[in-house]
Amino acid sequence: MSFYDEIGGEATIRTIVETFYEGVADDPVLRPMYPEEDLGPATERFTLFLVQYWGGPGTYSETRGHPRLRMRHAPFAVTPTAAQRWLVHFRAGLDKVALTPEQDAQFWDYVTHAAQFMVNTNEVPDSTGDLLR
Template identity: 80%
Template sequence: MTFYDEIGGQATLQRIVARFYEGVATDEVLRPMYPEEDLGPAEERFLLFLTQYWGGPTTYSEQRGHPRLRMRHAPFRVDAEARDRWLTHFRAALDDVALPPEQDAQFWEYVTHAAQFMVNTAD
């Protein structure tokens, strides 16, 4: 059984990603990093990425190739404030789905590492 299966698969990830983007939509630091008028395409890409990362279908790679996360985020100023705001919205999303403590800790460990990895601008 994959982590994807353990946490409830697509339905759980959809709830996490939707809640996360609710926060991003009103965040004055993060929202400018999403140039599309509608956050829907970004939300879908993130959902596909997390689905694949955690052991679900590989649709992300089939549609977009290798994630190249740092490269895709390079055009945007990602500093400690942006990282912290991103994590704030992600924490709220994880809290909303109330994963079991072990799965929550594993998910949180990954996203905190990933958020730090995306920082490309010193304070």
């Protein structure tokens, strides 16, 4: 059985991601990184990515190609602060679902490493998104 099946499949991942984006919607650090007014498309993309990553259907790659996470996030200033804010909202998503301590630890280990991997600058963007120099 895949980890995806073990944790309850798409329904569980969807709950995690929807809870995550509820936090992002009002986050002054993260919300500017989402140019779309509606976070629905981002929610769907992230859900499909996590579904595929954890062993579910490969719909993400079928529709979007290889994840190329760093490349897709390169246009945004992902600072250490942004990574920490991302983890705060992801933690809320994990807390909302009933994973076992072992499952939670496995998921959390992945996302904490992913958040650090995505950091691409220590500089802070100004209100227009340009990096302050």
